[in-house]
Amino acid sequence: MFDEKRKVVLIGTGFVGMSMAYSIMNTGGIDELVLIDVNEEKAQGEAMDISDGLPYAKTHMKVIAGNYHECRDADIVVITAGAAQKPGQTRLELAGINAKIIKNITKQVMSSGFNGIIVVASNPVDLMSYVVKKVSGLPANRVIGSGTILDTARLRHKMCEYLNITSSNIHAYVLGEHGDSSFVSWDNAYVGCLKLYDYLDRKGIEHTELEHIHQEVRDAAYKIIERKKATYYGIGLSLNRLLQAILNDENAILTVSAHQDGQYTDEDIYIGVPAVVNRSGVKEIIKLDLNKNDQEKFNHSCKTLKQTIKETIDQIIEDKA
Numbered sequence: 001m002f003d004e005k006r007k008v009v010l011i012g013t014g015f016v017g018m019s020m021a022y023s024i025m026n027t028g029g030i031d032e033l034v035l036i037d038v039n040e041e042k043a044q045g046e047a048m049d050i051s052d053g054l055p056y057a058k059t060h061m062k063v064i065a066g067n068y069h070e071c072r073d074a075d076i077v078v079i080t081a082g083a084a085q086k087p088g089q090t091r092l093e094l095a096g097i098n099a100k101i102i103k104n105i106t107k108q109v110m111s112s113g114f115n116g117i118i119v120v121a122s123n124p125v126d127l128m129s130y131v132v133k134k135v136s137g138l139p140a141n142r143v144i145g146s147g148t149i150l151d152t153a154r155l156r157h158k159m160c161e162y163l164n165i166t167s168s169n170i171h172a173y174v175l176g177e178h179g180d181s182s183f184v185s186w187d188n189a190y191v192g193c194l195k196l197y198d199y200l201d202r203k204g205i206e207h208t209e210l211e212h213i214h215q216e217v218r219d220a221a222y223k224i225i226e227r228k229k230a231t232y233y234g235i236g237l238s239l240n241r242l243l244q245a246i247l248n249d250e251n252a253i254l255t256v257s258a259h260q261d262g263q264y265t266d267e268d269i270y271i272g273v274p275a276v277v278n279r280s281g282v283k284e285i286i287k288l289d290l291n292k293n294d295q296e297k298f299n300h301s302c303k304t305l306k307q308t309i310k311e312t313i314d315q316i317i318e319d320k321a
């Protein structure tokens with residue numbers, strides 16, 4: 001892996017997948033991008049369209065439409081295939097339909113002989129990452145969900161606007177399910193190297209706005225989908241950020257959906273936590289000290305996911321069809 005050619009296979013050439021592809025075109029860092037979609041003509045058209053911009057891209061990249069054999073020597077497979085939320089629909093409501101799709105895709109990826117890292121963005125992303133881990137049999141550190149990476153970007157952007165401090169100096173994380181039970185651990189939020197609460201106190205800024213900011217972050221997808229039917233640019237950039245952290249062996253701390261092995265409380269689920277990401281995938285989960293209230297929110301998020309695993313997901317994974 002990662003010796004010479006950097007090869008990524010994208011499965012699902014819809015809004016999210018192609019926004020990621022376009023973001024990669026703008027940053028470079030990948031030598032070959034293979035596009036796979038159940039709608040083969042769409043994948044072909046996307047490869048043709050995006051390749052047209054190559055002379056103006058930062059670095060050269062080969063972009064082709066292909067099939068599952070292409071996964072054999074890929075460093076990373078990114079899955080963005082499946083149904084997307086409709087207006088008013090929760091992410092969890094997609095669980096049944098997308099679990100079947102993701103199971104089928106994972107089997108085809110693995111039958112190519114693939115032995116790299118799988119990044120999952122299809123929703124509900126924590127549950128789809130669980131499906132990929134179970135069906136692929138890959139080590140847990142090599143299956144990574146995009147988790148709350150986008151929610152954290154939304155939070156940092158809103159905090160940047162609220163405090164008028166650049167977002168790269170806002171260290172605050174959205175934790176838990178990428179969905180309605182996500183939360184922010186404000187105790188663990190920093191502005192530069194100052195605790196957020198201390199910074200607010202020094203500036204005489206009320207703490208009361210913080211919960212409102214989280215509500216805006218949590219409901220952002222609903223508001224965007226209401227207006228333009230889908231969300232894709234934000235997640236496209238976030239996925240590219242995750243790929244670069246892996247391929248460049250960055251040891252970057254990102255909030256991804258990572259396999260839990262008791263680091264917080266639960267085991268054998270995927271959920272959004274800060275984690276160190278490098279070319280081995282998830283190198284380490286960062287355990288934050290959560291206050292009682294935040295720990296309860298985290299437990300609630302885990303319980304919500306576990307309930308859907310028990311009611312819907314495990315059955316689909318076990319189904320021999």
Ligand SMILES: NC(=O)c1ccc[n+]([C@@H]2O[C@H](COP(=O)([O-])OP(=O)(O)OC[C@H]3O[C@@H](n4cnc5c(N)ncnc54)[C@H](O)[C@@H]3O)[C@@H](O)[C@H]2O)c1
Binds near residue numbers: 037
């Ligand atoms: N993780 C996040 O933060 C985040 C953010 C936005 C959207 N999403 C999710 O990403 C997914 C894709 O969203 P979108 O807006 O790109 O949807 P889209 O409908 O534009 O694209 C989905 C693509 O998947 C393809 N597809 C469907 N079944 C397939 C299969 N079996 N094999 C291969 N390809 C298949 C479709 O042909 C289509 O091209 C959704 O589940 C959505 O909820 C995740």
